[in-house]
Amino acid sequence: MNLKPETIEKIDKLVPRYPTMRSAALPLCHLVQEDQGYLSNEAMEWIAQRLDLQPINIIEIVSFYPMLRTEPTGQYHVRVCRTLPCALAGAYQTCHRFEEEFGCKVGHTSADGKVTLEFVECHADCGKGPVVMVGEDEYTDIDPEKASELASKMKSGELSNGLPA
């Protein structure tokens, strides 16, 4: 495992703060995923070893929590909220526009690896729907027209991928 020194530092600081080592499992999954982009088998084994657990203990949480991934995403990770308040504001139409723009179905990564488009459940900003996340950045009131604008900025590479440097 080639983790960045700052990730190792964060992990070493975090683990002893918890009453049990196992409590650090989910935070470690986050930190390693942020470092690597996804959680490979090797990564899950590494986390298990670091916390004195079995790999299955990590696999069972990775397979439970929707935000943990075992595959990398495209350059842009686009998450469209589809829950009722966003749907009432037109989230499905927004998502259809993204599908057209990127030429890929929701739930998939575009052929050029540029974009992973996903539906997600409520992002708790329902007064400003449709809500779209690009990486960790939130965009609100995204109607199909604004979706096209965002899409063209992603195609040109102008938009930030929303991930901390």
Added chain:
Amino acid sequence: MEHKETRLIFKHIDEPGYTNDIDCYMQHGGYEQLKKAVTMKPEDICAEVLTSGVRGRGGAGFPAGMKWKFLDRKSGKPIYLICNADESEPGTFKDRQIIHQDPHQLIEGMMCAAFAIQAKLAFIYIRGEFFQGYRILEKAIEEARSKNFLGDNILGSGYSCDIIVHRGAGAYICGEETGLIESLEGFRANPRIKPPYFPAALGAYQCPTIVNNVETLCDVKHIVEMGGEAFAKIGTPGNTGTRIWCVSGHVQKPGYYEFACADITLGQLIYDVCGGLKPGRKLKAVIPGGSSAKILRADERFKGKLKDGSEFDWGIEDIPMDFDSLAAVGSMSGSGGVIVMDDTTDMVEALANINYFYAHESCGQCTPCREGVPWMRKVTQRMVDGEAREEDADLLKSIADQIAGRTICAFGEAASWPVQSFIAKFKDEFVEKAKEQAARRKEGKATATETTLI
């Protein structure tokens, strides 16, 4: 008509020039209540919270002071405090504002609460999607630590407590307090059975634990400030303090509005505060407390008796916005998420959307929920896909009836209530959907029509 908000928790939210750093917070009187709290006896703070009557703002509305009273103090085990910041009930977006714009209010409320229950360690369980909120809280905690508002020997009181911000990872069930605790301990968030696992007795690490919502913990700060009795004067007896109503859906001005409990009716909230519906549209239905709350139909008459014995006869617009009134009309104030639907809404599609959510979020522990909720989703999906059957409404109700009350946690109810209430109130639309599709099939046309909500 103007309705003046009572901004207690949201006093500084969206205030121009108000920033989320500690200096700004302290310039506005911040941390004075913590300074006061650590000079009080912990049991006196608990008594004030009990007197205040403050009820949990996360959904169930259980009196927080009572919850604290159940704490097992005799076990000799360490006590933990957990702030439930897993805000994920669809339609709810109040905690986000507090975390982003006024994180120190939450930290101060938490430290007052932690001191009151003499917690050894506190956690904020924040939903994973709040990336920015997580960073804001981490920074705020460092600021508070540097000023000795948390950490060792807080303000020279001899009391020590730290806060760990723990991030969830996209699972709704972590909002259920025992699921949250499982998640915190590093497991799948499968809720625990109660009894025996009431958190106040056997919570995190099998130690006595209090889990409170973000808004509830902010209330604690204000209770310390004004005293339990003064807090109890806001709102009505049994429905004390303010509520933050998060309005979404088909209104002109969706947003968050804080009012004293029962200070406003549902009609005033929708028409006066939120600017009503779009031109030419009529109100069809409202889900008043987050997507699991039972739906209210716009043309219903609600009749019955309130807790105090007084009779009521309300239309949807007359319902006072508080815990007991919304419970009396057969729904709940829940987490305060008011989802408004106008007459363009297809109720079968709306329920299909809700069922999709709950099927996605069932943790899979209990058979009725694991099997039943995805089944309900399949039925409503089939209906919108053009294969609706007239008996589907009864089938849906039958499945829902066999989930509610038969699961370890309240998710079974949360997933069943929308189905039960949609069928009770809009059955005609479910039957009509099947009839329309049958008619189109007869004419040789495609049975499915374009959908907007699923």
